[in-house]
Amino acid sequence: MNPSTIYLVSGSNRGLGLGLVTHILANRPAAFVYAGVRSPEKMSALTELSGKYPGRLEVVKLVSADVEGNQAVANIIEARHGRVDTVIANAGIGTTLATVSEVNIASLEDHFHVNVAGTIVLFQAMYGLLKKSAVPRFVPISNAGAGLGGKGITRPLGNVLYGATKAALNWATRKIHFENDWLVTFPVSPGPMDTDMYRNIISTDTIGFFKKWAEANPDIPSVETVSGSLLSIIDESTREKEGGQFVHIDGTRLPW
Numbered sequence: 001m002n003p004s005t006i007y008l009v010s011g012s013n014r015g016l017g018l019g020l021v022t023h024i025l026a027n028r029p030a031a032f033v034y035a036g037v038r039s040p041e042k043m044s045a046l047t048e049l050s051g052k053y054p055g056r057l058e059v060v061k062l063v064s065a066d067v068e069g070n071q072a073v074a075n076i077i078e079a080r081h082g083r084v085d086t087v088i089a090n091a092g093i094g095t096t097l098a099t100v101s102e103v104n105i106a107s108l109e110d111h112f113h114v115n116v117a118g119t120i121v122l123f124q125a126m127y128g129l130l131k132k133s134a135v136p137r138f139v140p141i142s143n144a145g146a147g148l149g150g151k152g153i154t155r156p157l158g159n160v161l162y163g164a165t166k167a168a169l170n171w172a173t174r175k176i177h178f179e180n181d182w183l184v185t186f187p188v189s190p191g192p193m194d195t196d197m198y199r200n201i202i203s204t205d206t207i208g209f210f211k212k213w214a215e216a217n218p219d220i221p222s223v224e225t226v227s228g229s230l231l232s233i234i235d236e237s238t239r240e241k242e243g244g245q246f247v248h249i250d251g252t253r254l255p256w
């Protein structure tokens with residue numbers, strides 16, 4: 001059996017997912033990465049990485065909450081490696097800001113579908129392959145704004161679409177932790193970073209809360225910086241240290 005770490009990163013076409021794949025390939029020379037993307041025809045940066053790191057990257061079509069498609073990816077990984085070691089459930093959406101009184105319910109359901117159901121479907125599909133790993137890890141990317149006692153709810157203009165679904169994601173991940181004593185799993189908050197999602201939320205912020213916040217915090221971390229810090233946490237995580245905790249990128253624990 002190949003002793004190197006086998007990773008699967010969802011949503012790796014751009015943003016944090018692409019940053020994580022890039023960082024793994026550059027800094028974990030023995031690692032193999034399955035890069036999940038929903039539209040393989042759009043993956044120009046991953047094509048470049050494929051050329052740069054031959055034999056270490058396979059791009060797979062992975063659409064959030066598509067049960068058959070997620071199982072098909074599991075079948076591909078089973079055939080090539082027989083196991084997966086680290087699954088990073090990164091694909092997610094966070095669109096416009098909305099108050100609870102005005103939130104569009106179809107949009108809320110879309111966010112639940114991708115951020116919550118998508119992560120659970122991925123876990124179900126990867127369950128058997130994770131069980132075959134000596135050091136299995138399942139790490140969903142959450143958000144500090146999901147915390148009920150912390151930043152999310154105390155911000156009067158916090159994003160209900162995003163916060164409520166990431167809170168549900170946190171709940172499911174903690175439940176996975178208690179149900180599977182062989183697994184390292186925890187939601188991790190990357191903090192704000194300069195991606196399309198971040199820029200889109202700022203540019204569509206008609207109320208001005210995040211625009212003001214962004215102006216006051218111009219040194220938003222790059223995807224490269226965040227990817228390196230997150231991978232240090234993920235790769236060194238244990239069930240005892242991080243398992244079932246809501247972990248922030250600075251290593252602290254966030255309130256649920």
Ligand SMILES: NC(=O)c1ccc[n+]([C@@H]2O[C@H](COP(=O)([O-])OP(=O)(O)OC[C@H]3O[C@@H](n4cnc5c(N)ncnc54)[C@H](OP(=O)(O)O)[C@@H]3O)[C@@H](O)[C@H]2O)c1
Nearest residue numbers: 011013014015016038063064090091092192193195196197
């Ligand atoms: N940016 C921030 O400040 C911030 C802060 C806290 C947490 N996060 C979390 O970090 C993660 C990555 O966010 P990001 O900032 O990198 O976002 P992004 O730039 O918008 O990228 C999102 C990624 O998710 C994929 N995706 C979206 N919907 C999908 C679906 N239905 N099926 C499969 N893939 C889908 C996208 O694929 P396409 O390219 O095909 O659209 C893209 O690759 C998310 O979970 C987000 O909630 C971000």
